Amino acid sequence: MDGTRVREWEARCVEEQAPACAASCPVHVDARAMLAHLAQGRFRQAYEVYARAIPLPSIISHLCHHPCESACLRAQAGDPLRIHLLERACVAFGRTDIPLRTQRPSKRGRVAIVGAGISGLTAAIDLYTKGHDVTVFEAAAALLPRLCLLGEQTLPAAVIEADLARVRESRMALRLSETVDLARLDGLLADFDAIYLAPGNGSRPDLAGWLDLDDKQRPIVDPLTFATSHPAVFAGGRLRHGDDGAPILSVHDGRYAALSIDRALQGASLTANRDNQGAYASRLYVDTSRHPAAPALPPDIGDAYGAEQAQKEAARCFPCHCLECVRVCPYLEHYGSHPKRYIREIYNNDSIVMGQHKSNRMVDSCMLCGLCAAVCPNQVSMADVCLEARQSMVDKGKMPPSHHEFALRDMAFSQGEAFALLRHQPGRRQSRYLFFPGCQLSASAPQHVLQIYAHLCATLEGGVGLMLGCCGAPARWAGREDLFAANLENLRAQWASFDQPRLITACSTCLRAFKDLDAAPAVESLWTVLEREGLPPRAASAPPVSDYAIHDPCTARQETAVQDSVRRLLDRLGVAHHELGAPGLGTCCGFGGLASFVNPEVADKVVDRRADEDPADYLAYCAMCRDNFARRGKRAVHLLDLIFGAAADPAERADPGFSRRQENRARLKTELLRDLWQEATPTRAARPDLSIADDVRADLERKWILEEDVRQVVRHAENGGARLIDPDSGHVIASYRPAAITYWVEYAIEDGRCVVYRGYSHRMEVGDTP
Amino acid sequence: MKIDPGNGLKLLCAQCRLPLVSAPVTVRYLGQAFPVELPRCPQCGYTYVPEDLATGKMLQVEQALEDK
Numbered sequence A: 001m002d003g004t005r006v007r008e009w010e011a012r013c014v015e016e017q018a019p020a021c022a023a024s025c026p027v028h029v030d031a032r033a034m035l036a037h038l039a040q041g042r043f044r045q046a047y048e049v050y051a052r053a054i055p056l057p058s059i060i061s062h063l064c065h066h067p068c069e070s071a072c073l074r075a076q077a078g079d080p081l082r083i084h085l086l087e088r089a090c091v092a093f094g095r096t097d098i099p100l101r102t103q104r105p106s107k108r109g110r111v112a113i114v115g116a117g118i119s120g121l122t123a124a125i126d127l128y129t130k131g132h133d134v135t136v137f138e139a140a141a142a143l144l145p146r147l148c149l150l151g152e153q154t155l156p157a158a159v160i161e162a163d164l165a166r167v168r169e170s171r172m173a174l175r176l177s178e179t180v181d182l183a184r185l186d187g188l189l190a191d192f193d194a195i196y197l198a199p200g201n202g203s204r205p206d207l208a209g210w211l212d213l214d215d216k217q218r219p220i221v222d223p224l225t226f227a228t229s230h231p232a233v234f235a236g237g238r239l240r241h242g243d244d245g246a247p248i249l250s251v252h253d254g255r256y257a258a259l260s261i262d263r264a265l266q267g268a269s270l271t272a273n274r275d276n277q278g279a280y281a282s283r284l285y286v287d288t289s290r291h292p293a294a295p296a297l298p299p300d301i302g303d304a305y306g307a308e309q310a311q312k313e314a315a316r317c318f319p320c321h322c323l324e325c326v327r328v329c330p331y332l333e334h335y336g337s338h339p340k341r342y343i344r345e346i347y348n349n350d351s352i353v354m355g356q357h358k359s360n361r362m363v364d365s366c367m368l369c370g371l372c373a374a375v376c377p378n379q380v381s382m383a384d385v386c387l388e389a390r391q392s393m394v395d396k397g398k399m400p401p402s403h404h405e406f407a408l409r410d411m412a413f414s415q416g417e418a419f420a421l422l423r424h425q426p427g428r429r430q431s432r433y434l435f436f437p438g439c440q441l442s443a444s445a446p447q448h449v450l451q452i453y454a455h456l457c458a459t460l461e462g463g464v465g466l467m468l469g470c471c472g473a474p475a476r477w478a479g480r481e482d483l484f485a486a487n488l489e490n491l492r493a494q495w496a497s498f499d500q501p502r503l504i505t506a507c508s509t510c511l512r513a514f515k516d517l518d519a520a521p522a523v524e525s526l527w528t529v530l531e532r533e534g535l536p537p538r539a540a541s542a543p544p545v546s547d548y549a550i551h552d553p554c555t556a557r558q559e560t561a562v563q564d565s566v567r568r569l570l571d572r573l574g575v576a577h578h579e580l581g582a583p584g585l586g587t588c589c590g591f592g593g594l595a596s597f598v599n600p601e602v603a604d605k606v607v608d609r610r611a612d613e614d615p616a617d618y619l620a621y622c623a624m625c626r627d628n629f630a631r632r633g634k635r636a637v638h639l640l641d642l643i644f645g646a647a648a649d650p651a652e653r654a655d656p657g658f659s660r661r662q663e664n665r666a667r668l669k670t671e672l673l674r675d676l677w678q679e680a681t682p683t684r685a686a687r688p689d690l691s692i693a694d695d696v697r698a699d700l701e702r703k704w705i706l707e708e709d710v711r712q713v714v715r716h717a718e719n720g721g722a723r724l725i726d727p728d729s730g731h732v733i734a735s736y737r738p739a740a741i742t743y744w745v746e747y748a749i750e751d752g753r754c755v756v757y758r759g760y761s762h763r764m765e766v767g768d769t770p
Numbered sequence B: 001m002k003i004d005p006g007n008g009l010k011l012l013c014a015q016c017r018l019p020l021v022s023a024p025v026t027v028r029y030l031g032q033a034f035p036v037e038l039p040r041c042p043q044c045g046y047t048y049v050p051e052d053l054a055t056g057k058m059l060q061v062e063q064a065l066e067d068k
Helices: A003-014 A020-024 A031-037 A043-053 A055-063 A067-071 A075-076 A082-093 A118-129 A156-167 A182-191 A247-266 A308-312 A324-328 A330-334 A337-351 A371-375 A381-394 A403-415 A440-442 A445-461 A474-478 A480-497 A506-516 A526-533 A561-572 A591-597 A600-611 A624-631 A639-644 A657-675 A693-700 A707-718 B051-055 B058-068
Strands: A110-114 A135-139 A173-175 A196-197 A233-235 A422-423 A431-435 A465-470 A502-505 A523-525 A547-551 A577-579 A618-620 A636-638 A691-692 A723-725 A733-735 A742-750 A753-762 B021-029 B032-040
Touching: A003 A337, A003 A381, A020 A031, A020 A067, A020 A247, A031 A082, A031 A308, A043 A055, A043 A082, A055 A082, A055 A247, A067 A082, A075 A440, A082 A308, A082 A561, A082 A657, A110 A118, A118 A135, A118 A156, A118 A196, A118 A247, A156 A337, A182 A196, A182 A371, A196 A247, A233 A247, A247 A639, A324 A330, A324 A371, A324 A577, A330 A600, A337 A381, A337 A624, A337 A723, A371 A381, A381 A474, A403 A440, A403 A474, A403 A591, A403 A657, A403 B058, A431 A445, A440 A445, A440 A624, A440 A657, A445 A465, A445 A639, A465 A657, A474 A506, A502 A506, A502 A526, A523 A526, A523 A561, A526 A561, A547 A561, A561 A577, A561 A639, A591 A600, A600 A624, A618 A624, A618 A639, A624 A636, A636 A639, A657 A693, A657 A707, A691 A693, A691 A707, A693 A753, A707 A733, A707 A742, A707 A753, A742 B051, A753 B051, A753 B058, B021 B058
Parallel strands: A110 A135, A110 A196, A135 A173, A196 A233, A431 A465, A431 A502, A502 A523, A547 A577, A547 A618, A618 A636, A691 A753
Antiparallel strands: A422 A465, A723 A733, A733 A742, A742 A753, B021 B032
């Protein structure tokens, strides 16, 4: 996989962007996580989230001007969350007085903090917990001298004391009543490795000649690193912001200056990886319209929240997430994360040289339906990611053989002698059109192919040729671009040999395969042709009375003309219909991308969730979609069922299963050749005649064992191959390995027929005695 | 690896008319080989793979090897 493209994909997924509250906070308090705890009544955990970002939590929860509330997206559906009051509730009900812990830095430094205001103490606490020797110098006789003057009304002394207790209890040196002037600063430089200057706005020493100053005589400070013109001196707080500086900006300066000082002491880069430092606008997309409006809850105990009210108010948080794709896709939901993580995981999986490729099945479980990109604010397509990963797996020889072999064998059947066909319209030598019904309509409802081909021949001028085959989509989905391209080249050559007639496809997957070709042939959907040229005469049996919900196939997602034609054809048929959400935004039926061969559990979830969207019978115009709904017990008809009518209830028609699909294709070809072109074909004897109970047949289908596979085993055994006898039942148990899979069948010959009791297979080859 | 032979040891080889016996054999997949004991005809060597093994442990090993 291309690493540059992978990073570009990752960057487009916004789910890991911070929510607006955290992004707008200068020190990125994770209010979303904090409120999630609060909403569950976990006050201690909520407090821990808050205190992780705020070293003086009691004080700041009183003083912060809460820019988070101005950014809160709840405002678009009610009022913004009252995060400020909730922070106070965290402190009131969740506070834990854990002493400051220190880590062990690789290089321990001595740091002088000048000024014991909010900024200075923030830096002091951060550097102390990182393990450095910290000495705080304060000109006044107390810590936080300015805050002590705010008065009980604004900031009760008890609140200040609550935060200062653990500072006093720490091993930090607190040097009160010590003024640091210019002469002292030189002395500090000799004794300390770094200095953080945060004396506030009023009491800053005259620094002229010692540091580069701005026109207001304040040190010039790098806004990213808080470095001054002296490499060991950093500065911030109200010294930088002036008297208007909000307390949270002092916290911000202290925190990020401490980061710089620590990096300087470790010899690390001061500037690396500091994106999104300070307040910024989040790119996280949130569809607020899906949330009903809810007003803010008022404080219920004076101007504060009680625990219960805080919990209720916190529960108003959505919380902010994008997850637009995960919400609509059971596959993306199944793996419990979101595209940015999946993309990284898939790329790592692709990069493994030795070891388990743990994400192979995940890569191969995507339906490649493109719904994720259609609903994503940045069009991130997991289909593109998974398809490229599959191609890479194939290129490296790492594609698990079992994942797509069955589907590719089915495709090979459709490309082979049993099904493939090219003919001009009977009695014609030229074709202005070429009808390509595709492999799955022919497999599901071969009589519809006969009927619609007869109608096209009768309606269109200039001759309608017929081409049977497979467009090769399974090869593309399996990452086999070689097979896909070779197949399309073969089809293109056949089409060219007929003087490039206009192609008509009954399947939107085929339509897309032809359209995606370089120098694509003129190609059109059967449904737009029928809308323009007219429907066949009404069938004798009227369509069943129902108000159908329309399921558009995922491969017609971009084909709005096709979608529109289908709806107008239904109107013309007098069939009531309604939408299943927006036409281009439906989920896959679970067959796309060959997901059902690799991960039947996920594919079934997909089709089941789609089936549950509406109690009405579904109308599909892809044979595979219709059959998949039928397989899962959802009543569904194909558009051709309504056009041609049906004796029995078409919504009850069972999924033919894979064995029947192949038989139907082969029979269709034989009948076409016999009835339209008067060509006899050697009948392919399906011997022995099998008798299979419904439950056994379903079990064989589930295990991807075709009846033809069973026949091969029986033929081999009955023609003298090795076999076993179960003396209790008299049944024969035999195996045969035609290629890469060993098939085992238990059977008995009864009245000339072969009764099949069970079958199973394995890919391991049983060898000789070691 | 010891394998539960299932009903394998009461099966008869149709050609040799002999009951199968547990015997060491090698199973191979994707270039890897594993010794196992499986019910086997003592004369012709035809070896039975019980369904539980094929769809259980053997499938697990196949999948693990495919993801190597």
